[in-house]
Amino acid sequence: MTPANRTLSRRRFLQDAAVAASTVTLASTVSGSGFAQAAATAVDAHIDILPAEPIGTIAPEIYSHFIEQLGGVVYDGVWVGETSKIANHKGIRQAFIDAMKEIEAPVLRWPGGCFADTYDWRDGLGAASKRPNRTAFWDQQESNRYGLHEFMETCRAIGCRPYLAGDIRSAPAKDFYQFIEYCNAPAGDVPSNSAAPAAPDSLAVERAANGSPEPFNVEYWGVGNESWGCGGNMTPEEYAAAFRRYTAWLPNYKGVKLKPVAVGPNGDDVDWTRRVFKSLGENPEKRDLWGLSIHYYTSGSPTKFAEGDALNFDEGAHYDLLARGSIMERVVKDHFAAIQQYGGQNQARLVVDEWGAWYGKGTEIGPTYQFSQQSTMRDALLSGITLDIFQRHAEKVGMANVAQSINCLHSLMLAKEDKFTVTPTFHVFKMYMPHKGGTAVRAEFSAQGIRNPLANGPIPVGGNSYTGSLEPERMLAGLSGSASMKGKTLTLSVVNPHLTRALTTEIAVGGATITSVKGTVLVSRNVHDHNDFEHPKAVYPVAASVGQASGGRLVHTFPAASVTTLQFELA
Numbered sequence: 001m002t003p004a005n006r007t008l009s010r011r012r013f014l015q016d017a018a019v020a021a022s023t024v025t026l027a028s029t030v031s032g033s034g035f036a037q038a039a040a041t042a043v044d045a046h047i048d049i050l051p052a053e054p055i056g057t058i059a060p061e062i063y064s065h066f067i068e069q070l071g072g073v074v075y076d077g078v079w080v081g082e083t084s085k086i087a088n089h090k091g092i093r094q095a096f097i098d099a100m101k102e103i104e105a106p107v108l109r110w111p112g113g114c115f116a117d118t119y120d121w122r123d124g125l126g127a128a129s130k131r132p133n134r135t136a137f138w139d140q141q142e143s144n145r146y147g148l149h150e151f152m153e154t155c156r157a158i159g160c161r162p163y164l165a166g167d168i169r170s171a172p173a174k175d176f177y178q179f180i181e182y183c184n185a186p187a188g189d190v191p192s193n194s195a196a197p198a199a200p201d202s203l204a205v206e207r208a209a210n211g212s213p214e215p216f217n218v219e220y221w222g223v224g225n226e227s228w229g230c231g232g233n234m235t236p237e238e239y240a241a242a243f244r245r246y247t248a249w250l251p252n253y254k255g256v257k258l259k260p261v262a263v264g265p266n267g268d269d270v271d272w273t274r275r276v277f278k279s280l281g282e283n284p285e286k287r288d289l290w291g292l293s294i295h296y297y298t299s300g301s302p303t304k305f306a307e308g309d310a311l312n313f314d315e316g317a318h319y320d321l322l323a324r325g326s327i328m329e330r331v332v333k334d335h336f337a338a339i340q341q342y343g344g345q346n347q348a349r350l351v352v353d354e355w356g357a358w359y360g361k362g363t364e365i366g367p368t369y370q371f372s373q374q375s376t377m378r379d380a381l382l383s384g385i386t387l388d389i390f391q392r393h394a395e396k397v398g399m400a401n402v403a404q405s406i407n408c409l410h411s412l413m414l415a416k417e418d419k420f421t422v423t424p425t426f427h428v429f430k431m432y433m434p435h436k437g438g439t440a441v442r443a444e445f446s447a448q449g450i451r452n453p454l455a456n457g458p459i460p461v462g463g464n465s466y467t468g469s470l471e472p473e474r475m476l477a478g479l480s481g482s483a484s485m486k487g488k489t490l491t492l493s494v495v496n497p498h499l500t501r502a503l504t505t506e507i508a509v510g511g512a513t514i515t516s517v518k519g520t521v522l523v524s525r526n527v528h529d530h531n532d533f534e535h536p537k538a539v540y541p542v543a544a545s546v547g548q549a550s551g552g553r554l555v556h557t558f559p560a561a562s563v564t565t566l567q568f569e570l571a
């Protein structure tokens with residue numbers, strides 16, 4: 001694509017698409033959001049899609065997941081035990097497996113999080129009755145009932161790939177190598193670069209004795225977690241030195257390409273990334289570095305809790321959360337640019353392996369379910385905004401893992417004993433599935449921005465205010481989204497964050513004729529609506545009512561506080 005093509009003006013584009021902008025008058029037919037709803041009377045916004053301007057392939061892995069030995073995530077959320085009355089597969093909650101299958105979860109990260117840098121993977125091996133009980137991170141007693149083999153069985157049952165994190169804070173590098181060897185050494189085989197025969201006591205033999213003769217073939221390896229914080233309070237230079245030492249040699253086996261992921265910044269701390277990469281580059285040895293981990297949480301606006309409230313929020317807090325969540329775009333751009341600045345490692349892509357909203361206490365599903373929180377329609381909007389950012393930067397983001405899949409922050413599922421529900425965020429993941437593996441194409445959204453009413457207000461402080469050091473974004477995009485192509489099918493996802501305004505929008509697809517359109521919309525009467533065990537379908541997607549396309553153009557009304565996906569078949 002030439003630069004001239006890329007700067008094709010909107011005016012010219014609209015002429016090409018034979019669009020008569022802003023002359024269409026329509027009435028809004030959609031429901032409200034808990035705030036007074038204004039009817040749309042004219043075209044309020046435009047989306048110009050340029051299928052001929054590819055950005056990159058959308059890695060299906062941006063729809064990946066994360067579970068940790070924390071609160072009720074693993075114990076109760078994922079693991080109920082083989083003897084439980086709750087439907088299970090080898091002790092793993094069947095409803096969790098089914099929901100993850102439904103959204104075709106590509107990758108599952110485990111065991112942490114902060115837990116990973118204190119976890120001895122050997123503790124979770126062998127006969128359950130012989131496994132040690134430990135005082136573990138998050139001030140919990142860890143029974144080790146759910147260990148490596150149970151995790152691998154979880155992945156197998158879901159049909160997803162594992163992403164493990166090694167402990168580099170408390171364990172020596174040798175444990176990291178052996179963790180890889182235990183997982184990947186073929187039964188009775190040896191590393192491809194070794195001439196030695198397999199010893200009868202090799203780790204592959206031990207794995208077989210523990211029930212898995214076949215190797216787990218784990219590609220993704222986190223080299224520590226949050227090493228700037230719970231993972232060791234390291235400086236960037238100390239972390240780079242640790243990364244070099246832990247990865248200078250790794251056991252490689254035929255058919256498995258290891259993908260080491262380095263610890264990235266706390267939020268948008270570009271200084272961390274620059275210094276890590278600078279320091280890595282100071283040693284000229286070639287090293288494998290597949291990805292840079294990014295953790296970016298969006299705290300709620302402070303109420304009585306520093307991180308705000310999951311359920312009780314006003315208009316200001318609504319826009320503030322979404323505006324600060326949108327900072328993800330800056331995080332992605334800044335850190336990718338920082339990687340590019342240092343030659344030699346610049347094949348690395350971003351692995352946003354923890355993201356989501358993080359609220360204060362008050363909506364936990366039980367006292368021991370640490371960090372569990374409710375998820376409303378507002379969180380569905382944040383999910384859409386975030387996934388669209390990843391897709392608009394498809395060439396930069398190699399993986400993303402929502403934190404965390406069940407019974408935690410920004411969860412897709414909530415479970416307590418025999419009760420289970422999916423959250424509005426689950427529906428967004430499902431609605432966005434057609435994007436997976438597609439080619440992200442340029443799409444320009446023009447709509448009046450929304451001023452963040454709390455932009456000058458207090459910046460959240462407290463335990464996990466990762467956005468605390470950032471200036472909250474002053475303006476929230478009035479409409480945002482992303483577009484992708486698969487063959488002749490164009491998928492467009494759109495978030496309307498307005499609490500009161502449906503946006504009648506003119507969508508123009510450059511150089512194409514639309515032959516058919518269908519869509520799905522997630523919207524609720526009230527943006528505070530959420531699913532709970534008694535009302536698991538309070539927020540549920542429905543078919544969008546879509547008008548007739550004309551040539552390459554469609555006028556569509558996006559309800560207030562909604563997430564919509566439209567699928568166009570192009571001639």
Ligand code: AHR
Pocket residue numbers: 068112113114115225226354403404409
């Ligand atoms: O997701 C909860 C915690 O948040 C993770 O353990 C840690 O990596 C982050 O601080």
